[in-house]
Amino acid sequence: MFGKSAKNSPPAEPKHPVDEVLPVGKMTIYGAQHLLTFYAGAAIVPLLVAGALGMSQQNLAFLVNANLFTCGIATLIQAIGFWKIGVRLPVVQGTTFVAVSPMIAIGLAEGGSVPGLLEIYGAVIVAGVFTFVIAPFFAKIVKFFPPIVTGTVITGIGLVLLPVAAMEAGGGNPEDPRFGSIPNLALAATTLVLILALYRFFRGFVATIAVLIGLAIGTGIAALAGKADFSSVAGSSWVGVITPFHFGLPTFGGAAIASMIIVMIITCVEMTGDTLAVGEIVRKPVGPDGIARAIRSGGLSTTIGGVLNSFPYTSFSANSGLIRLTRVRSRFVVATAGVMMMIVGMVPKTGAVVATIPEPVLGGASLVLFGVVAVVGIQILRRADLTNERNVIILATSLGFALIPVGFPEFYSFLPEALQMIFASGITMAALSAILLNVLFNEIGGKRKTEKAAAPPAPVDVDTVNAMSDAEFAERIGSVFQGGEWIAQEAASQRPFDGAYALRRALHTTLFAADQQRQLELIRCYPDLAGAALAEHQLGRESLRDQCTAGLHQLPPDENERLTEITDAYRETFGFPLVICVRGLSASEVVDIAESRLHNPPEQERATALVEIAKIANARLNDIVREREPESAEASKAAKASIDG
Incomplete structure (x- = not known):
């Protein structure tokens, strides 16, 4: 427990699940699941760009392999990290769709x-250098990402991807x-049902690789139905080499660089x-x-991608959704997937096998994965104060x-191309809207009122x-x-x-008599309790003062994480927050x-929560109403009895 072992020499702290290195077999299987989830999205950007530019089939094949190889490098940099580069979380990196049109x-x-x-x-090389340089400055906007913003953005990502x-x-x-x-829908539905059935009827390892099993069985069924073409596998070579500047030295145009810098700013969001x-x-x-x-x-x-x-x-x-479903949080699993991406990129035949997964099969799995991303956003929104009309407007808009x-892809077609790049991306618009509206409503518009409310009012007597x-x-x-x-x-x-006792009794009676x-x-x-709401100063004045008196604002990261896990589990179990005075x-x-x-039991917890609310109210009431005269012993006993049952 907290603070009890500081005087002794405690054993080495256990690793966070993010830093856990799993057995090789499990890491390989989990990594393969990430690879299959990721592959279609990684291949589609070079396919779209090469097709639009009229590239030959040979060049197109090289672009797909080069992209997958570089995705592996990017994922390793992000998951493993070095110096001040890489977040060291299980984050899979891939080419952004925002850049396709530009x-x-x-x-x-x-x-x-x-x-x-x-x-x-x-343009890609220069924009990458620009992004690297502005990283510390851009990171300062994190303070403008309270739960109402992050929850809205992540929910928006899931909804846009569905x-x-x-x-x-x-x-x-x-x-x-x-x-x-009907055949396409049947394949998608079969894959989806397989994944859901595995989650419903299995536990442990099988449940964690449900998506992988679903994709494999779905592809097998598609092959039996003649919907999966393996002919390209035989014609693919075993070894391919990714060489820098394969098509020649890049050229640098001012307009192209400006467009790509705008793309990277959007991508940073x-x-x-x-x-x-x-x-x-x-x-x-x-x-x-x-x-x-x-x-x-x-x-x-x-920048490496441009080279x-x-x-x-x-x-x-999609891979974030996979982590949420499997609960496998190790960044080394994602790093393993990165190594696999590099191998597949250098072995065209392996890539051809993965490419045989029919799109309806991928679609069936993606419905779950993208939906989970939206659910993560909704979970974060539960920590935002949605009784506040300003937050409701931010979310709705x-x-x-x-x-x-999503509904009307050509809605912004009359805007200049530079603006279309921003407005035509639902994810970008959700992020920019949530950030700007939060600044307008909760930072600029609400700052003065918040500062005024920060000073607690002077206590008054019962006559007042x-x-x-x-x-x-x-x-x-x-x-x-x-x-x-x-x-x-x-x-x-x-x-x-x-007297103050009579006031407390009236409040308690109303509380416990309500339906x-x-x-x-x-x-x-x-x-x-604690967690992001406290860290991001999203609590009201009274809640902030209550939690700080218990030292919850000064918990070390690991202890704060433990309390957050408990409160999250409590909310998931009972459907309401853990309330403690x-x-x-x-x-x-x-x-x-x-x-x-x-x-x-839930009934006991509802009753306990009400008792704790009454205790909290008593403590806060003592801050704002002073006694006219000391209460009698009988009154004190009655007040305690009204709380304790």
């Missing part, structure tokens, strides 16, 4: 084919007459959201330094912007309380509850009170209580 425009402006590709690579999964499930090409055909999401999934919070290291890695990988005939890099959300390009208007009473006395102004409003009708639904809504208004308790006592309550 790269095609740059290439076609140079006449397409190889000359167009060389102009793209020059139509991509649907497109794959239909066959991959909406213009194809067979798109959405996307990468920040994805990195925060992975940190949330693996329960290893990412601060400004971690964001800076992640962005440096993306910049370095992008090794690849494209700009970002993190892949940002998700609206995210889904406009009796003289308050109903509105003032509800606001001042209602602050002893979290979202419980209605309790004060009902108690106000019982005035005048002859169960209203009581449950009240419990859900209370914030989590922490005043007068030490951090270790808080954790002991939390662990002991985790296994109680």
